[in-house]
Amino acid sequence: MQRKPPDIVTRAALDDRSTDIMLSLGGVTGHLALDPAPGPFLRQLRERYQAFTVPAAPWVKRAFSLKVSFHSAVYHRPKPISWDRPIDIRETDHALDVSRWDFRAHLEPRQAGVVGPWAGTASCELNPLAFDSMLRILWSVFLPRTGGALLHACGLRSDEVGFVFPGVSGAGKSTLAAKMPDHDHVLSDEIVAVGMDELGRWRISGTPFWGDFKRGGGSIRSWPLHALSFLQQSDQLALTPIAPGQAARRLLECFLCFQHNDVAIAERNMAVAVNLCQQVPGFVSQVRKDTAPADIFGVLRAKLAKNFSEKDTPPTVREVISEFRWSLNKHGKYAYKPRGTSMRPWLKTGDSLFIETVFEDELVPGDILLYWSPGETPDGDQLTCHRMIAKTDSGKSTGVHVYAKGDAVSSVQRFENGRQAEILGKVVGVSRDGKDLGVPGRLGNLARLLGSLVATPVLRMRGR
Secondary structure (H helix, E strand, O other): OOOOOOOOOOHHHHOOOOOEEEEEEOOEEEEEEEOOOOHHHHHHHHHHHHHHEOOOOOOOOOOEEEEEEEEOOOOOOOHHHHHHOOOEEEEOOOOEEEEEOOEEEEEEEOOOOOOOOEEEEEEEEOOHHHHHHHHHHHHHHHOHHHOOEEEEEEEEEEOOEEEEEEOOOOOOHHHHHHOOOOHHHEEEOOEEEEEEOOOOOEEEEOOOOOOOOOOOOOOOOEEEEEEEEEEEEOOOOEEEEEOHHHHHHHHHOOEOOOOOOOHHHHHHHHHHHHHHHHHOOEEEEEEOOOOOHHHHHHHHHHHHOOOOOOOOOOOOHHHHHHHHHHHHHHHOEEEEOOOOOOOOOOOOOOOEEEEEOOOHHHOOOOOEEEEEEOOOOHHHOEEEEEEEEEEEEOOOOOOEEEEEEOOOOOOOEEEEEOOOEEEEEEEEEEEEOOEEEEOOOOOOOHHHHOOOOOOOOHHHHHOO
16 A cells, blocks of 8 residues: 655654754744653644744854743643733843743844844743744744734735735634635735845745634745735625825734834834835725635736736745745655756756655665755755765664765765755656656656656756
8 A cells, every 4th residue: 555645754854853943934044942842742843833944954044043941831820920911022132031921032142242143042831832922922023123024914825926914813814714725825824924035025925823724834935925905894895905004004903013112113113014015005805704715816916907827936945945845745746857967877967856755764775865955045055866875863862864975976965864954855766858767776656756747947946
């Protein structure tokens, strides 16, 4: 019996020993080093955030690094503790303190007076909801420093463009998301990230912070933001344009911001909202309970007079690889056309590789692996195709170490799977000059690859 493709690429991604999580949300990368905790709890965290992770290599630039310890949850706490003082945030140029009844974090710049990554420690209840709340607060602080924001909104994608439907609780965000015929086009039903690319264009990306729909996108891939549409319940479908100033005032009500009575932060949020609403059209969408998202998109298409299907180019290689990982996970198999000469003569220019997801303990010497090697910056990431020559399991404290090399090179690359690099899958077949070839020494049924051949190399999506 053929085993169903794993939802997560390798077991290392959910391994109890893998205590580092590197998350990229809205272009802001944060590193979390987790102290020992029960295996089921760590696996639950990794399963929830896996789509937004980057291999946790020490050279990857990040906005902050946080060492997190866990303590037992208190289930019978007095109401005043949790109701009267839910969150306390104190932010200065020299320190960031975040506390709630179930977690506490302290961060400082690595070097006083120098703009750069922050570092610190945190203590959190052994509760996934507490951990998730702490992450929401951290990104609500660090994302605006880059000119972006977290918004209470439903984020949806239609073809190659994204739309934000901001709204407070009860506005209908989760209801709208649940009606999407393709759930992979739901970026989030509760909180989305918005930010600008290097060309000054606004983009939207999903987050793992979801509401009732329990879905937050499949990768860190961002999409061009074409419109803001504030939901309003009505007995008929109608779309009314609103002025940028009015849209900015309404959007500020949907900012995920936990700091109150801070003039500087209020001014920063105001600047982000005004800039966003000046560049992105705003509307009020009057919708019925049975209004289908396709009907809303149809009206928006007519108002915007833009081509929704025009091909979008992801702004970074990291986003391209993250989306490729998501596609590979979703289908269990995919195709990829590599660049470079490290695997010659086994590979030739123009060959396409059929890739399948794989469990870590199934790998044997001789397997040809495709793995994600992160760079210092998002454009330094690479997809590497090399032959595995050995692997070692270093025990309970660390993961599996892999030794791999290209057939045409003499040097051997060693990495810990899930840390310095992440194995995405292994090569099971090659397409050359219209013919499908098996991997020598491996039995493979190429018909079950479903013809999912990618016509162009993944990295050529950015003109490479």
